[in-house]
Each structure stands twice: as C-alpha cells, then as structure tokens.
Amino acid sequence: MQILSFECREEEKDFLLADLAEAGTLGVQETARHGGGWLLEAWFEDCAEGLAEKFGNRGATLSRPEAVDWVAVSRAQWRALEAGDRLFLAPSWDRAPTPEGRLRLVMPPGTAAGTGLHAATRLALAGLERTLRPGESVLDLGTGSGILAAAARLLGAGRVVACDIDPDAAAAAHQYLEGRAQVFAGSCRSLRDASLDVVAANLSPQAFSVVAGEIARLLKPGGRAVLSGSPEAKRAMVSRVAGGAGLVETGAIEIGRASCRERV
Numbered sequence: 579m580q581i582l583s584f585e586c587r588e589e590e591k592d593f594l595l596a597d598l599a600e601a602g603t604l605g606v607q608e609t610a611r612h613g614g615g616w617l618l619e620a621w622f623e624d625c626a627e628g629l630a631e632k633f634g635n636r637g638a639t640l641s642r643p644e645a646v647d648w649v650a651v652s653r654a655q656w657r658a659l660e661a662g663d664r665l666f667l668a669p670s671w672d673r674a675p676t677p678e679g680r681l682r683l684v685m686p687p688g689t690a691a692g693t694g695l696h697a698a699t700r701l702a703l704a705g706l707e708r709t710l711r712p713g714e715s716v717l718d719l720g721t722g723s724g725i726l727a728a729a730a731r732l733l734g735a736g737r738v739v740a741c742d743i744d745p746d747a748a749a750a751a752h753q754y755l756e757g758r759a760q761v762f763a764g765s766c767r768s769l770r771d772a773s774l775d776v777v778a779a780n781l782s783p784q785a786f787s788v789v790a791g792e793i794a795r796l797l798k799p800g801g802r803a804v805l806s807g808s809p810e811a812k813r814a815m816v817s818r819v820a821g822g823a824g825l826v827e828t829g830a831i832e833i834g835r836a837s838c839r840e841r842v
C-alpha cells in the first residue's frame with residue numbers, strides 16, 4: 579500500500595479526484611487547508627506505477643502508511659473495571675489481578691449490547707448485587723450480550739433465564755453464557771406467571787413501557803425488578819409506568835439511572 583499526497587486549489591479538486599480515480603486509487607482522504615486549498619491523500623496498491631511522475635508537477639510525494647496494530651488499538655478501548663461492591667469486569671485478555679473480595683466476570687466480546695463499559699449496565703449489575711439472594715431465580719430481560727445473566731450466576735442465582743427480541747443478540751448471549759443460563763430469542767410472554775424472584779431489565783424507557791406489565795406478571799409476590807437504562811430526564815415517566823404496573827420503588831442507585839422495585 580502507498581499513499582500519494584499533494585495539495586491543490588478548490589477549483590482543481592474535482593478534476594484531480596477524477597484523475598486519481600482513473601489512476602486506480604482505492605480511496606482519497608480530502609483535508610481542507612487553513613487559508614484555503616486541499617490536501618489530497620490517495621491510497622494505491624503497491625503495484626501502482628508512474629504515479630509520482632503523473633502528479634509530479636504538483637510536488638506529489640509517495641509514502642507508505644504506518645503499520646497499525648489494530649488488535650492493540652481495539653483492545654486499548656477496553657479496560658478492566660470494578661462494578662458495584664462485589665464484581666470486577668475484565669476483558670478475556672486482561673491479566674490484571676482480581677481485587678480482593680471481588681468476583682471476576684469476563685466481559686462479553688462486544689458483538690451485542692452490554693460489554694460492561696456502559697454506565698447503565700454497571701448500574702444494573704450493582705442493582706443485581708444488592709437485591710439478589712443465593713439460589714433465587716432470575717430473568718435477564720433484554721440480555722444483549724448476556725452480561726447480566728452471567729453476573730446473576732456468579733452472584734449465586736439458581737435458575738437463570740435470558741431473552742432478547744434481537745435474534746443476533748440472543749445467539750451472542752448463548753455463545754458467551756455457555757450454559758450458564760437458558761437463552762431464547764423473543765420477549766418474556768411465554769414465561770409463567772409469578773415464576774421469578776428477580777427480573778433484571780436494562781431497557782430504554784420506551785422498551786420498558788411495553789414490558790412493565792409483563793415484568794409485574796412474572797414476579798413472585800415479594801419478587802424484585804432491577805430497572806436500569808432510563809436517562810434522568812425520563813425517570814419520572816418510568817416511575818409512573820412502573821407504579822401503574824404494580825411495581826413499588828424500594829431504592830435507587832446514586833446516579834439515578836438504575837433503581838430496584840419490589841412487587842406488591
């Protein structure tokens with residue numbers, strides 16, 4: 579791969595782009611120059627011949643792109659972090675030791691929503707930590723990557739069910755969870771009334787409004803829902819919908835996006 583670079587005036591640019599296309603460029607990056615004009619950087623396969631001569635009268639130069647380690651670049655976006663009081667989320671390649679007293683949860687690979695890097699997911703994790711008692715049954719409603727289901731299992735849940743209306747997310751969760759939960763594509767309508775101790779739902783306010791009644795239906799008396807995913811501005815609306823479905827607020831986690839509600 580090589581890059582042909584040169585500057586040109588505004589009125590020349592379109593003609594030069596056409597010339598570069600004719601010369602077989604793979605793509606051109608156009609950067610506006612302070613004070614007018616453009617820097618054109620055209621990418622070519624290694625075998626492109628006579629290029630510098632063709633555009634030589636403009637002072638064109640040929641260079642090779644710097645080798646970029648894209649694996650390292652992508653990994654740098656991920657970092658191990660603490661969630662709640664008991665969890666430690668870490669990418670699979672991270673060697674950072676697990677802080678004392680915490681449980682290590684390997685982050686899902688990122689093909690579906692829910693790596694743990696998003697605040698709403700971490701609040702849902704903290705909510706689960708707070709409310710889940712050992713052996714209880716859990717539904718991860720809108721599982722995305724499967725992260726809440728995995729955390730529920732790690733925190734000592736008994737039966738764990740996870741579902742997502744997006745079949746690709748359900749497939750990703752199934753792969754990540756490796757048997758730690760029963761995963762299915764779809765919403766929760768097929769689950770039995772009063773069959774769950776805890777429902778964890780990190781959903782947008784709109785998505786929550788659709789399933790609030792279902793969440794209340796699924797919870798056993800005394801069951802608890804961990805609701806996350808609503809921006810502060812929508813919190814009153816979500817509280818109203820939850821209250822209308824019979825879910826009574828029992829606590830909120832400080833940033834105010836996740837809250838735990840109990841069925842009455």
Ligand code: SAH
Pocket residue numbers: 691692693694698699702719720721722723724725726741742743744747764765766780781782785788789
């Ligand atoms: N649980 C993960 C992902 C949350 S993103 C986490 O906490 O990070 C929300 C997910 O909910 C998306 O994957 C979306 O497809 C799913 N979803 C939205 N409405 C749903 C519904 N009615 N039933 C099941 N899944 C739903």
